[in-house]
Amino acid sequence: MIVKKLPLGPIGANTYILGDETSKKAILIDCTGDCLEIKKALDNDNLNLVAIFLTHGHFDHVLGVNDIKKIYPDVKVYINKEDEVLCQNIAVQCAHFGINSCDVPKIDEYIDENSKFDISGFDIKAISTPGHSKGSLCYLINGELFSGDTLFYTEIGRCDLFGGSFSEIEKSIRGKLFVLDDKTIVHPGHGQDTSIAYEIKHNAYFGENSRY
């Protein structure tokens, strides 16, 4: 599987391009900004974009959705129903962060952790991980984890925004992520990659030496 990381948008949130070498199909994890840059990266590898899996409804992760759908009208956009309210209120979110207003992203299908996907070359499992937002989803795809704003390198997502909860994110990370194969690579929504093993040891909140 090809995995490309593009930090885009006003606060450099990561868009991930995942490509299958055989089927030449591609999916995005989040769509965080400049869609021409995303298109260029897809074209470089001759990939056809078929779907966008959103980790949650914060503006910096969904900003590019409507623009990319203008280039790829058939692409399907997925998000957890629990974060619909965040998408609907995207203008409020943008104002809060001093960003010029953005449009409500067009969602094609609401999903949860029981949803099944059939995209050749990709074995996709959505994992419900509330805490950063109510509808936060992590995606385990071909054995690699895309953790959105739930788990970062040595850090966790903030819990003080609308729908956030520290006790929920603790349950999500300890109960749903730290139980995965510890060799699992983790691709977060901001910053550098990590692994489950590394976070079990070194995470500032829930690692072995943390104070929580």
Ligand SMILES: [Zn+2]
């Ligand atoms: Zn977020």
